Amino acid sequence: MRPTRRPADVASAKDRQRSGNPAVRGGVQPPRDRASRPGRPAPAAPPREFVPGLLPADGAPYPLALRNAETVWWRSALGALFGLSLYLLLVILVSQLVVYLGWIVTHPVDYATYSAQAIAYQRPIGLLASNVGIATLIPISLALVLVIHHARTHWLFSVQPGIRWRYLLVCLGVSAVVFVGIQAVMEQLASSGRVAPQPGFVLFAAVVLISSPIQAAAEEIFFRGYLMQALGSANSRPWFGVVASALVFALMHGTQNLALFVNRLAFGLLAGLLVWLVGGLEAGIAAHVLNNIVAFGWAGLTTSIATLRAVQSLTWAQSGLQILAFVVCAALTLLVARLMKLRTRVDLSAPGVTSRA
Structure with missing residues (x-):
């Protein structure tokens, strides 16, 4: 009897063993596309499809930008709790690692003394580590x-989506004028404007200028960015994300008297409201960066950065002046956003939005 002819789409056992294609090893070769034969152009790739569930709702404000078809309240709450837990864990671990590496390199004193001095910001490595x-x-x-x-x-950065760099640069300039001016007024009222740089001021200043902007931006990205969006999207109320994230932000700053707590809460509320109104983090980042640079810089020029680090209280007058600075800065940067005609809500029909979504 003549053997039955092997079908063309069934590979031999030897071929199947050698093949790296699972379909061929299973005994069947994938069919060839006629268009892929020499002389025939390959078909055009289908347009990229976007999953609507991963996009925010059209017209959503910034605090609801993480709310989509997959959003459930417990997932947002879990994300917020997980983020706060990681924050508490990693900040301590990473800070201690940076301090330890600094001690390994320099070995000026025993580690216990070095670590205590660093934590108190008596050494620049402590500020850098934090x-x-x-x-x-x-x-x-x-x-x-x-x-x-x-x-x-x-x-996470804006409803554009992404960072609006021109607006960020303008906000940095506005914030610099406001916070330098308010700091000058506070020093005049306190009659303590004598400039006497602390020992090692140059190194402290370098750490402030290099690392403080990153630290301030990180806090805004987490508290006014992720935390506000997660909590706001959990119950579809933008104001809830603004208030809750501001409260957590103020509480995370540790021991403080009522005037200092109100000061930090006011900053969180104003920054959150501003982010909501302008549709992005840029103004909040700029205000936070300049507030920190001016505060640390002036402390290093007059008293010491360690003295500022130890502050756990403000007078109501000091708190009120700083809150005034926040209000003025927020009003000016909001005006700039209006003049620049920035997008303040999600617009999925805008050019380039879905291609970056």
Whole structure:
């Protein structure tokens, strides 16, 4: 009897064993596309499809930019709790690691003394370690957006989506004028404007200028960015995200008297409201960066950065002046946003939005 002819779509046992294609190893070769034969052009790739569930609702304000078809309240709450837990853990671990590495390199005193001095900001390495630890909030926030909410990280920065760099630069200039001016007024009222730089001021200043902007941006990205969006999207109320994130922000600053707590709460509320109104983090980042640079810089020029680090109280007059600075800065940067005609809500029909979503 003549053997039955082998079908063309069934490979031999030897061929199947050698093949790296699972379909071929299973005994069936995938059919060939006629268009892929020589002389025939390959078909055009189908247009990229976007999953509507991973996009915010059209017209959503910034605090609801993480709310999509997959949003459930417990997932947002879990993301917020997980983020805060990582923050408390990583800030301590990373800060201690930076201090330890500084001690290994220099060995000026025993480690216990060196660590205590660093934590008190008596050494520049302590300020650097703290800022580097807080900077871990940036990757934490980005990871939570991707893993917990299945959204793209662009929406964390603005409703454009992404960072609006021109607006950020203008806000930095506005904030510099406001906070330098308010600091000058406060020093005149306190009659303590004598300039006498602390020992090692140059190194402290370098740490402030290099790492404080990253630290301030990280806090804004987490508290006014991820935390506000997660909590706001959990119950579809933008104001809830603003208020809750501001309260957590103030409480996370540790021991403080009522005037200092109100000061930090006011900053969080104003920054959150501003982010809501302008549709992005840029103005809040600028205000936070300049507030920190001016405060640390002036402390290093007059008393010491360690003295500022130890502050746990403000008078109501000092708190009120700083809150006034926040209000003026917020009003001016809001005016700039209106003049620049920035987008303040999600617009999925805008050019380039879905291609970056």
